[in-house]
Amino acid sequence: MTEASMQRITRQRQVILETLRNVRTHPTADELYEIVRKKLPHISLGTVYRNLDTLERCGMALRLDRVGNQARFDGDTSQHCHIRCKQCGRVDDIFETHAEVHADAVVRETGYQVTGFSLEFEGKCPTCKEIQDN
Amino acid sequence: MTEASMQRITRQRQVILETLRNVRTHPTADELYEIVRKKLPHISLGTVYRNLDTLERCGMALRLDRVGNQARFDGDTSQHCHIRCKQCGRVDDIFETHAEVHADAVVRETGYQVTGFSLEFEGKCPTCKEIQDN
DNA sequence: CTACTAATGAGAACGGATCGCAAAAAGGAG
């Protein structure tokens, strides 16, 4: 399902997608809800969740599954990976390729039909690093 | 904290660790609870959760955080990665190295202090593949 | 316009995980 083939383009859906695309913080559903509420004060959290699901199924958003205990979302569906701060939960993008992955060899080892992989780095973000150093 | 330095070695803790080590399915907390209950019928789910936390903090078990919507646990703490079936949630081990990751380059790009990474493959397991083919 | 269907808002419900607390167990000292 693509943007054009989505059944209805409601104001809520539009604002949610725009907001997600204009933010670089990989927000959780409720963080996004707080931002969207500034434009649509009467929107409900359930609508945000539903639209994030829809957008994900349409390939227009990514769910960063269980980065911590809450799902985070990414409006940038281009190929890139993430680094997460173990201390504050912040998630940043990594666009350069710092790994070569050989999926074909995984097929041979496991017998799975391999459809993809995710590479996620973890560490301490610049901010948390500085706080601890002082 | 290591096995020896753990404050108390209770029967519950012992059985939980043994069970986790003897199983190759990367069980969820409640799956492990069901297995452990066969030996200790009066154990509570809370105790399983608490001990999994303790074992993780001692470096004797791993919490597979991003695998589906429920945490799974692995008693094998040696370096390896996982492949998850998108259809049934099954998780298998991958011991061969099928990727070269350059963490130092990530440090330069992000400014993070990188402490690790996780590489997870996803696809369709042999069983689900066969079911769908028939 | 009308008719039909999808989407929304509000709140209830669900489920995994955690917490509080009294009772039990583990371990040390004597």
Place this chain on the structure above:
DNA sequence: CTCCTTTTTGCGATCCGTTCTCATTAGTAG
């Protein structure tokens, strides 16, 4: 062994992110 201290357990309550229900509203085709 007993006594004492500290940790752990079992149980139930609670938390909180997410999903569901359902009456109402909005989008779209004709």
